Amino acid sequence: MNSDEKFEQLKQNVNAEDGWSGVIVGGSLSDGLEVRLSSESSIEGVKVGRLVTIEGKTHRFFGQVSDVILESSDRNLSIYSEEISEGIMAKVATGTAAYGKIKVQPKLSIKTGDTSSSPQSAKTVPPHFSKVAVSAHSDIELIFGKEAPGKFWIGSPLDMESKLCLDINEFTKRSNGVFGKSGTGKTFLTRLLLAGILQSGKAVNLVFDMHSEYGWQGYSETENHQVKGLKQLFPSKVAIFSLDEEHSKRRGLTPDYVVRIGYKEIEPEDVEILRESLSLSPQAADAAHSLYRHYGKNWLLEFLNTSGTESFNSLASQINVNQGALSTLHRRLSGFSRYEFMDTTSVHDSVNQILRYLDRGINVVLEFGKYGRDTDAYILVANLLTRRIYERYAEHKERALSGIGDEPTPLVITIEEAHKYLTPELANQTIFGTIAREMRKYNVTILIVDQRPSQIDEEVMSQLGTKLVCLLDNNKDVDSVLSGVSGQRKLRSVLSSLDSRQQALVFGHALPMPVEIRVRDYGTPESYKSLGFTDPTNKKDLSQINQDKSDLFG
Amino acid sequence: MNSKKQNRKEKLSKEIIGEVIRASSTEFETQCYDLYGFPPLGSLVLSDDENPIFGIVSHSVTESLDPSRTPRPRGPGLADVKSIYQESPQLKNLLNSRFTSITVGYIQSQTVVRKLSPVPPKILSITRISTESELIEFSSNFDFVARLLNSSFASSDDVLASFLSIAARLRPEPDQYLIDTGKEIASLLPGQMRRVNLILRNASI
């Protein structure tokens, strides 16, 4: 079968399904190609973001619909629209004088007939009159790869059933981001990504699970029921750490480890990162360093135990810090004493525990429980633990570089509410900023899950390798997500047309071209099964779930 | 329709109406045997010698055989035209009806070719109106549309409309035929939807 015949067949398939095809009539590589729809095509079947295949002379091109336009070959059509809008004339004019045009952004190309290599980014455009049709399943596979180890099925291109896969290897090489306003399915998407990373074994996850959604179970707002967390799906590969044992227990869950933080473990940097959320002045934040120099490791406890105006005055003069600043710092930090995970005595082993699990390739989900509602606690703990873990990874890696031992398993740290501590002011000072900028120098990357990307430091944003963006409606957020990406204007229109659920625009290093996807289902028995979950107890369970489901939905 | 009736109709429509008196690559003129014996505008005719050539009647004229002698009005006295011809029978000898057909195709080894004929019809070849089946076959492909639109005739649009009207009537779904042809016309006349509209409106009456 030559390519023409193949294309004809493809077109027929597509026509049956979507009802459109077209030919290239103009355009450019930078501005996109203009495609005139065939007169039989139904313009309503064309959707922005749709992946299309263009059959050039020697190359097959892949692109994306970026705009749908109503065109007319007659400039005066609007003047006498009335007389031709009725009867047979309307049918004649449709598809001839009044026709549909779409804009297609060419992204990739591959030599016709080449099935072994993967498509490269398009450096030219197909010639005039090349045929354009919706990409077939085989094209999607050619572009994004088949589902295989290391290729994780993340969803389907919009309006298609094909499985669109993410190259996990590429994905974990850099820090990444999942964005979208709340309620758009960030968590579901993240959970899938985590499962994908976990399944691939290319990296281990450390999840700072603010709202306790990833570990044991989450809640689906659309389906209105509980969904399984990672631990339920991959019990042997996931460990749940908890900061709030009570909370875990209430949920009938025994955490693998209860994290405690010793006052001594808190360093001035940890206070600095909270500067914003604690509304500390720069002087007050600096005071922490002075206190550290003055008291040493146990500075925080010592400081918090200081009381009385006189002691404050003397302390202030001793460490040469403005007294007001000092007392402010004291007031703010005294909130720490409410944290039950803070421990005055012991020197805790949390970091080592986490590392032990990670070393064994077991993913760690740290559930914050009630502290999830306290951003300060989240930032404090996440920052503190990450800094330590990062230091250990750095050592480990440097040892490996000098020939001692293996490289550490790549680590992906998932953090939420990043806009609160990866702000332009703080990004430089936090460990997350460092990690994001360093790429995978020490085999540690972060996965940012956030709803306000515009408030995250521009440099951090620009370092993110792959971004998965659900619906965003704030222009600034959209700008920040798309900054530095080619074809911004077109992606913007794609982004703004996303559904508010289960749809995302994915672009960056892990895939050859930006693509708008319907995120893979998560939460149904089938979806669990497709993720490799086999019910360990018995088969009744599965039928029970189905039963429950039918009870629930009738 | 029973076959007898069909036969009769075929025979009738195969009527020979005149002979070619002028022929060029793009058109040929037929002089009718009978005064006013020309077919309606837009009819498909054939100059039927050994190389039958299709033409679409695009221009009909009745005038004095001798260009220096013009008809003289008879005044308002006579009741109707018919009685004028009755009273002046010589008019039939002095006037002649001719029609010009735009060449739109020919028959080669029993297939219809919708192009200009390599050679024009011979002078004095007989001209006949096409049969229904010939008309249906000829009009089933829209290549003729461009020929008509590109012809130098000032009123070729009306000729096209008349032809379509005749051809559409022979089809079970005349409107669909006009829509299909209309799309062809529209693609040949980009930016001229009003003209396309006029053609189709004339054709659908």
Next chain:
Amino acid sequence: MSLDLTNTLQQVSDMAQSISARENERLKRIETAIIASKKFDLRSYESVRGHLAELGQSTTVINDPPTKSFITPNIPENLMVAAVDGSHIDVNRHLAAECFLINIGTCLIKYGDDSYAELQSIPTLYASDENMTIRGADNRFQRIQGSVLGIKRHIEELKSLSNLIKKLPKDIPCSLFLDGTLFPIGISIFPQFVRDQFFDEINEIMNLLFQESSRRKMSVSAYISYPGHNDIVQALRLLICDEISGSGICKGCIEGVKDRDLFYELLEPGQRSPIFVKNTTPGHTNISSDIAFFYLYAGNEIVRIEMPYWSVEHNDIIDLAHGSSFDQSIRGPGYPTVLIEAHEQAIVTAVDRESFIELVELALNSNGITTPTSQKNISKRIRNI
């Protein structure tokens, strides 16, 4: 340089002035003629005529007073009308081949039920010596060309007319027309053997027509538009001229008045004069020269209708000729339709003449005959400077 029109113009306007000066005089004479016609006395005329016949002079037979008029008769609803006209290309001495061509046009119209018309033109080339010469008994001969050809053509027209009758249905009245006089004029100047030849031919045709006219209702009319004849004026003059009556010398009282001037005043549109007979040989009937005639107010002018002499005895034939002539002249309009169409068929235009010459030369050349043509002819055709 062709005709110097500025020079001609002066002469033309001089002529017009002199005619205009004579016009009053002419009107006076017409007035006199009218008075004379009103006073016309048949018996006096008959005696003068008888007197002149004794002297061997032929005069017009007048049986009714010239002032008598006849209204337009009805014509049959179903009527055949036929006409013949001819034209010719004379011998061209510049042309290599000696030949002439006569083209006869005929027109036949059936009126009434199932009306139809037939138009035809029949050209005949005369090229052989035999065809082109009239021979006498004593080796005398006359080439047919010039005025002889004119007469020859007239006779051919008559022949065609008699042939046309074969095409006509017997049961329908028919009216035949000729353009001009019934008999050719000017035969008398030719030698006897030529005259004899012509008269023989005419005789034959007229006999044929005579026979036919007994078998069907048929009129033969020679239609003369704007006739220059003065037969009736001459007859009037016989009665009023002092010189002729011997009572004085001619004062030229009605001299120069034409019959048409007279009848223009006497007739109303559609009316005809009485029938007059022109008898070439007193006391003897000559089928090839004697005619009956009348004047007719046909629309805009007075025309003269000449008929074979025998028609005078048949009122229905005269009515047919009168009615159909008037009807045809109305249809024309002004001149009979049937004659117009016959003429259109016969006509040989200047272009036709050129084409004919070329055709002849071409034919000669293709038969290997070089055609030395006169320099004059060449220079006529190639109008270089």
